[in-house]
Amino acid sequence: MKIKNLQRPVQAKEVAFFGMAYFGFVILDHFTLWTFLGSTNNWFDFKDFLNLGGIDLLLKLLLGIPIWWIIFRKMWNFLLYQRILVHAVTLPLFIYSWQKLYYLIMENLNLYHHSGAKEVWDIYIATLFYLMQFGILHAYSYFRDNQEHIERQAVLQQSVLRSELSALKAQLNPHFLYNIFNTINASIPVELEQTRQMIAELSDLFRYQLRASNFETVTLREELDFTSKYLDLEKARFDERLTVEIFADETVLNEPVPPLILQPIVENAVKHGISPQIAGGKITINVHKDAAGLHFLIKDTGAGISDKNQLLNKGVGLTNTELRLNKMFGTSLLFTDNEPQGLCVQFILK
Known part of the structure; x- marks a missing residue:
């Protein structure tokens, strides 16, 4: 039977950070283009906002979410190089889907988009945005995993002393327990062989439990x-x-x-x-x-x-x-x- 892939739990603060980062990108992109183009409209104008980055980044957000989910949730326990290889497939799909949807929406809204030879700039900028976005996400994922590892190590180190004390207590006189089992075994009639075998197995369980307390693995x-x-x-x-x-x-x-x-x-x-x-x-x-x-x-x-x-x-x-x-x-x-x-x-x- 194939074991299902275990997913990393979603944390609300990560989703909030992801959404706030995109909102910041939209505001910054809109303000930059509005200033650079010298727009005469109020920069809060909704149509101007859509034209100067709003639709662009909203589409990138919607297309980026499933890629983020696959790489950082469904594949979180995969090796890093395996997750990075997935980008070889998702990057061209992201660029192609974004360009087709973006141009279609802008044309239906009678808004401007690049055409002809200038379309290469849309592809170039979208690629840079994708690489920057997921580069930051991979860096954050590495930082988060490293912090969790440090926290686990700290907890384990704190428990070392308690484990050593427990092991010392368990080793005070382990042979006493085995001798008791042997004494009980010797007193059981031969015809009750199954009972004798059960006591012997129980003795083995205690022996393993005692020995295992001295080792982490x-x-x-x-x-x-x-x-x-x-x-x-x-x-x-x-x-x-x-x-x-x-x-x-x-x-x-x-x-x-x-x-x-x-x-x-x-x-x-x-x-x-x-x-x-x-x-x-x-x-x-x-x-x-x-x-x-x-x-x-x-x-x-x-x-x-x-x-x-x-x-x-x-x-x-x-x-x-x-x-x-x-x-x-x-x-x-x-x-x-x-x-x-x-x-x-x-x-x-x-």
Whole structure:
């Protein structure tokens, strides 16, 4: 199953800045042309305003918005050179569409536009405007991403001390916990082999959790193995009501990932998706990598949920996972409906 591209959320201040910048361009362009041409009309005259830059820049705004949306929203997690290559297509489309629409409108309004050999100046100026406009937007995008990265690093650095203290507390006497598990295991009769196996798997889960607290990342192989053992314990409880499938290419199994990033998501799928259903259901984990990063898709055939906004308010598991992704990678969890029923959870590690 193809994972959908995650979009960057639109911020109101960015839209406001974009609109105000264009309004400033219109006023400046109109005033400059009005002064240069020595117009005898009041510079607030509406027809004069349309003739001296108003229609020109309004069209550029309307044509620029979809290009901005594609490059800076739909493709925000693509590599920079990939986004820049898109301009090789959008620039000529922008110039051609603007020129045709601009000339058509000006002719219908009986207003002046260049013709003949002078049309090259319209193409030249429109090209410069496009390059300047999107050059500024790319610079702002880089500045914004860099600021977010600095903020995330600051938050992570502040949490280093707390993490180290937590790790020291966890290491006080880890063998005590393992010895307790071994003691319980040894006291279980041989005929209860399934119970013995469950305790052994539970011991492995605690061992992984303790070891993972000492590292910022583990391999995807280790994280999937831990998640698989957790789901094995759940399968022992649900019996045939729960089935699990995990898909990940061998080439990505050594990729670094944050520890315990999957467990809260599959726990939510079991607890709120599969458990309420008498027939149970299926959980599928799919991981693949492309130029944008490491993509994760966790889907279940459970009960599903209509109000996805409630998912981050039900407990600490998904909420903490969302915060970790946001602080470490600047990404978020994406919740969508599974087909024919259930829930899909997607995220990306860049």
